[in-house]
């Protein structure tokens with residue numbers, strides 16, 4: 506009950522017409538993919554956003570292991586980060602949008618998701634298909650902790666996301682045969698889910714699996730961020746420019762702007778460094794050729810210091826990638842089906858502790874399902890006014 510009163514008070518403070526109107530270029534940029542380690546790093550990100558014409562950033566709640574590679578193996582300490590994203594959304598008047606992360610192992614996950622929605626979350630993310638080897642010994646990945654993707658105890662979540670049209674950012678390495686068959690299993694059961702398979706489906710140049718999902722499911726999106734792998738991702742696009750240009754032009758209403766730079770208190774991640782990084786992504790989309798210069802955060806040399814081929818996209822498609830498509834994703838709407846006579850998919854194929862951090866405290870009262878849905882719908886109407 507207390508939680509509801511607090512929330513009602515908070516909502517009364519939000520202006521009727523939400524500041525979701527874009528700035529630059531023409532309509533401004535919605536960044537659908539970023540992560541932040543500490544609250545104290547947020548001011549510099551806001552400054553960099555402003556400088557680069559980004560009007561809103563979806564902040565993906567994340568575990569400790571994705572910030573500090575020296576962390577003990579596993580998937581932990583994400584609750585505080587989740588709560589911080591919600592706090593940032595409130596503090597920065599929805600210039601930051603909260604996308605808490607899900608722990609599939611958590612028995613209470615759906616209850617937690619509903620609580621986070623009530624407190625301000627716009628969408629959710631999952632790292633369950635993340636197969637980068639973050640942990641040295643034994644060589645384990647996040648997938649080893651959170652998978653499989655089609656585990657039965659996640660069904661209530663997928664079902665809920667599909668029914669309530671909740672945007673879902675899902676890291677899945679589609680190139681991996683096992684993961685791909687699992688994800689197809691899930692999509693077959695929940696074909697109307699609104700999903701961003703980020704980083705071009707965490708693929709190399711094998712875009713056909715992402716294309717297949719897009720051809721079959723109108724709620725499938727992707728984003729152009731590469732995360733810490735930008736030093737390989739941008740040259741890969743450059744070396745296969747025709748392939749990527751063709752893909753983006755064909756699926757222009759499915760591709761969204763994202764950065765995933767990972768904002769931390771590393772001394773070299775200054776505002777100019779963040780700006781260089783964001784602008785490299787913009788240049789990759791906007792220019793035929795661009796010079797990119799990003800210093801390595803270890804202070805030794807450069808991650809990127811070269812001239813690369815860009816996609817040189819027209820303004821109309823840029824407007825879609827920067828604003829219109831992210832907006833549709835955030836509202837939980839599908840894109841048009843590209844291929845209505847789509848190929849049939851013939852292959853079938855596991856607690857939350859609210860803690861105090863950085864000087865603020867989160868409210869932990871849970872609401873009823875009806876209250877949550879009511880609030881979510883009201884918020885969607887208000888915050889997503891174009």
Ligand SMILES: [Zn+2]
Nearest residue numbers: 676703732765
């Ligand atoms: Zn990512």
